[in-house]
Amino acid sequence: MNAEIIAVGSELLLGQIVNTNARFLSQQLAEHGINVYYHTVVGDNDKRLKGVIESAEQRSNLIIFTGGLGPTKDDLTKETISRHIGKKLVFDEEALVSIKQYFARTGREMTENNKKQALVIEGSDVLPNDHGMAPGMVITVQGITYILLPGPPKEMEPMFLEYGIKSILSKMDKHERIESKVLRFFGIGEAALETEIEDLIEKQQNPTIAPLAADGEVTLRITAKHTSREICENMIAVVEEEILERVGQFHYGNDQTSLMKELVRELTARNIKIASAESLTGGMFQENLTAIPGAGKIFMSGIVSYTNEAKAKLLNVKRETIEKHGVVSEQCATEMAENVRSILDADAGISFTGVAGPEELEGNPVGTVYIGISFRDSEPKSFKLNFSGSREQNRVRSVKYGCYYLLRELAARK
Known part of the structure; x- marks a missing residue:
């Protein structure tokens, strides 16, 4: 069964609301092996809606519409569809009673x-x-x-x-x-990662492998289809093992995790308390860290020291370090x-110090960054x-x- 989801509503096209319905329906349909292509x-226009329906009928045998069932004149979904398929609209007595009761209650x-x-x-089969x-x-x-x-x-x-979903499943011969x-990687680019597993991608059938890059990270989504969840998971595990044998050193977590979540989890497991000093990031590390539930167990506090004077006064960075090496330096970071x-x-x-932009600083080009890491029982690194x-x-x-380097240093200390 191949499905298409059609959201009806000019407010969606105007950006007044986000189409979360499509995401929800796609997730639900995927769990039952229904392809959403x-x-x-x-918008709320019968001619354009009719054109969309005609296109969908050429490529899908399940068409799901959301929106346009309300009481106003621009709610025209069922009117347009009924004319298109040659069916009349009739009153459903149960629905009418339910509507009257709603107004009585309110x-x-x-x-x-x-x-x-x-x-x-x-x-039609009416859905209450x-x-x-x-x-x-x-x-x-x-x-x-x-x-x-x-x-809504x-x-x-x-x-x-x-x-x-019960109605859909009743019409399917085979329930897949x-x-x-999702495997998450950091420290390797999308092109480099894809090169390492190119042969796996080329021969993919079931499971499939889909790379995606965003904000310096790379993810691989492994997707399997079968009637059995257990068999799907076993199929995914085989492909996952092949991938991690090649690029496992860059793998940091799965599915909905993040580098910061993994860092909080690791620090909590080891009962390691952390503090941060930020210049170019302006408190972003602390903000992201404290957004994770449970961060209060491991985060002591942080200092945002944006100016040279603040670095000297609040963090006791030696003035000779700033004068000799500058604030954009490994010496200052450590x-x-x-x-x-x-x-x-x-x-x-x-610590984070560097040149965020838009102008260079101390002769360093925009994008020059130093990250310092210090543990109580070892020499600091940058x-x-x-x-x-x-x-x-x-x-x-x-x-x-910063999260990545901390996780790497923690792994080396095991």
Whole structure:
């Protein structure tokens, strides 16, 4: 079964609301092995909606509509579809009673146009709306199944889970499911990683491998299809093992994790308290760290020392270090990391200093970054990076590399 999701509503095209319905429906359909090849958004216009339906019918045998089932004149989804498939709209008595009861419960007056929401396509299976007024409906015509769902997620999601998916599964001869696992990598580019596993990508069938790069990270999504979840997971595990044999040194976690989440998890497991000193990142490391639940167990505090004077006064960076080497230097980075750890009596300290942009500093080009790391029982280290992105990208990547270097140093201390 190949599905297409059509969201109806001019407010989506105007950017007034986000189409979260498509994501939800795609996730649900994937779990049952239903392919979703197209997402379409169309405004409240019957001619354009008709054109979208005709295109969808050429490539999909399951078309799911969200939105356009309300009481106003611009809610025209079921009207357009009913005309297109040659069916009348009729009142569903149960839906009409439910709508009247809703208004009675809320103490509001029911206007005449609200009855429109009880209209359904003749011959369709009606999907009750337990969280709103407009019912959904399912109808199959000439081998194509049309499902109409309300637009508000609080109505659409429970309706689909309780009634919609059951209707779809009843029409399927073979019930497959799709399982995915996301492998997350850092410290290697998308092109380099793809080169290492190029032969695996070229011969992929089931499972499939899909690379994706974003903000200096690379992910690989491994997707398997089978009727059994256990077999899907076993298929994914085989491919995962092959991939990690080649690029496992850059792998830091799976699925919805992040470098910062992994860092908090590792520091918590070892009961290591950390402090931070930030210049170019302006507190971004601390902000991202404290956004993770449980960070309070391992984060002592942080100091944002943006100016040279602040570095000297708040972090006790030697003035001779600043005069001789500059603040954009490994010497300054290591002093910042070591001193913030000592000042705040932490087990580990991390520092960020460099040139975020847009102008160079102390003769260093934009994107020059030093990260310092200090542990209570060892000599401090510094790492130099050269970025070529925007000011914001340089700051974001600095924080991610800080997490990466900390995780690497922690792994070496096991």
